[in-house]
Amino acid sequence: MAYQDQIAQAHRIVEEARTWSGIDPEAVARMRLQNRFRTGLDIARHTARIMREDMAAYDADPALYTQSLGCWHGFIGQQKMISIKKHFGSTQRRYLYLSGWMVAALRSEFGPLPDQSMHEKTSVPALIEELYTFLRQADARELGLLFRDLDAARKNGNTLREREILTAIDNHQTHIVPIIADIDAGFGNAEATYLLARKMIEAGACCIQIENQVSDEKQCGHQDGKVTVPHEDFIAKLRAVRYAFLELGVDDGLIVARTDSLGAGLTKQIAVSRRPGDLGDLYNGFLDCEEITPETCVNGDVVINRNGRLMRPKRLASNLFQFRPGTGEDRCVLDCITALENGADLLWIETEKPHIEQIAGMVDRIRAVIPDAKLVYNNSPSFNWTVNFRQQVYDAWEKAGRDVSSYDRARLMSAEYDETELAREADERIRTFQADGSRQAGIFHHLITLPTYHTAALSTDNLAKEYFGREGMLGYVRNVQRQEIRQGIACVKHQNMAGSDIGDDHKEYFAGEAALKAGGAHNTMNQFG
Numbered sequence: 001m002a003y004q005d006q007i008a009q010a011h012r013i014v015e016e017a018r019t020w021s022g023i024d025p026e027a028v029a030r031m032r033l034q035n036r037f038r039t040g041l042d043i044a045r046h047t048a049r050i051m052r053e054d055m056a057a058y059d060a061d062p063a064l065y066t067q068s069l070g071c072w073h074g075f076i077g078q079q080k081m082i083s084i085k086k087h088f089g090s091t092q093r094r095y096l097y098l099s100g101w102m103v104a105a106l107r108s109e110f111g112p113l114p115d116q117s118m119h120e121k122t123s124v125p126a127l128i129e130e131l132y133t134f135l136r137q138a139d140a141r142e143l144g145l146l147f148r149d150l151d152a153a154r155k156n157g158n159t160l161r162e163r164e165i166l167t168a169i170d171n172h173q174t175h176i177v178p179i180i181a182d183i184d185a186g187f188g189n190a191e192a193t194y195l196l197a198r199k200m201i202e203a204g205a206c207c208i209q210i211e212n213q214v215s216d217e218k219q220c221g222h223q224d225g226k227v228t229v230p231h232e233d234f235i236a237k238l239r240a241v242r243y244a245f246l247e248l249g250v251d252d253g254l255i256v257a258r259t260d261s262l263g264a265g266l267t268k269q270i271a272v273s274r275r276p277g278d279l280g281d282l283y284n285g286f287l288d289c290e291e292i293t294p295e296t297c298v299n300g301d302v303v304i305n306r307n308g309r310l311m312r313p314k315r316l317a318s319n320l321f322q323f324r325p326g327t328g329e330d331r332c333v334l335d336c337i338t339a340l341e342n343g344a345d346l347l348w349i350e351t352e353k354p355h356i357e358q359i360a361g362m363v364d365r366i367r368a369v370i371p372d373a374k375l376v377y378n379n380s381p382s383f384n385w386t387v388n389f390r391q392q393v394y395d396a397w398e399k400a401g402r403d404v405s406s407y408d409r410a411r412l413m414s415a416e417y418d419e420t421e422l423a424r425e426a427d428e429r430i431r432t433f434q435a436d437g438s439r440q441a442g443i444f445h446h447l448i449t450l451p452t453y454h455t456a457a458l459s460t461d462n463l464a465k466e467y468f469g470r471e472g473m474l475g476y477v478r479n480v481q482r483q484e485i486r487q488g489i490a491c492v493k494h495q496n497m498a499g500s501d502i503g504d505d506h507k508e509y510f511a512g513e514a515a516l517k518a519g520g521a522h523n524t525m526n527q528f529g
Contacts, residue, residue, distance in 0.1 A: 002170050007029040010029050031509075041201070045206075048207070049252065072106045072450075072453060074132075085175065097179070097447040098179055102450050108120060125203040128179060146168055179205055202248065226266070256376050270304060270321060283334075351378075356440055359437065377443045381450055390417065392426070393426045
């Protein structure tokens, strides 16, 4: 609703109440616009529509892929979206990612934990709610600045400027964007998955990512020892998440089905199979087995019938069963097709390296069955991007017959290669990886799971080194505050960012001329213009 229409509506409400003479209808309109999304479900419905529209746009043109960065705190997510609006003028096709890894490492009451689903499950919806609280505050702050500019234009009689600001208010783009939220392996059985998904959706999540690992054996996607579940178990959890969306009226909510089969060589259970060629039989067909006879069976053997032959799956001391080596890609393809045929909207294939040809090879096989299959891809900090891409270039050059004798493939991370032609080509491949992957390998969404974990550590290290060293206070002023001022970082006015101006506006609404406001002439924030 346009700003002037909001004022008119509030005016009618206040007039009808008769005793609300001290309520300013324009202030009501401002507060409503600053709080456009009243509930998490409002956010989930709004952002689900955005993602659906973006998926359709990508299907028409793979250059229109989407991106996100993982954020472990509401403030980090807020500053990311403020930065995007500042530099690019629009939040279009830019999302947030909620990483289970970062929740475990940074948000658990137990302290730092590995990514093994040991953290409190409620910390996930709590972080979703926190992220959207900070994004809503970013809306309120930005609109509050426009309202102040509008008041100044009116006071100065500048009607042209007043019209410009009114247009900006009516066309204001919210900082509220989709969050792809990590539910790990569901934190238990299908009922537990449903209950947690419901909490996440109520907090604002329009898109939930779930993986096919065993909940109580869950490992980070880039660690060893991953254990997958049979397809029927995973399908039950996909349905649980879908029921949660439908129960809450987020009918176009999205599910990302993640397969860890490429790096998972183990399963906790043998799938139920009722007939040859069904899903259970296909899953069991990947088991590493040896043929036996009734005479060679020993006490405690688990035996399956494969085409009339008795087969003994290899069972480890941990009571886990082993897949045949080299079956990871085939299992990934089957996982993805099965997930899409059973309610998933997007796929996530966790790989061990960022290699477009490898990803594209699997996606081509999936798209032969489901042509509009699309990936969410983890541009992971667990990959050594420098080494991987330098080795890819080295291998391509060697295959093409180029002389690579001046390079040591095992030492390509060395800084001595930074200015070489090989390093420059590798960096260019890294630069275009997202566009190339979206065009060639069906990647709709590129994310980095835990970048802000690393940026926080790096920036803190740099500040500590200088502030506690010879540079002293200059280490902060030169490398932080001076850069904030010159780069137009909104947080240089930290009181404003924390909401002091919004609070002053409210004080004036509530108390009029009697309001005791913080933003007067003696506020040191005025030193920053």
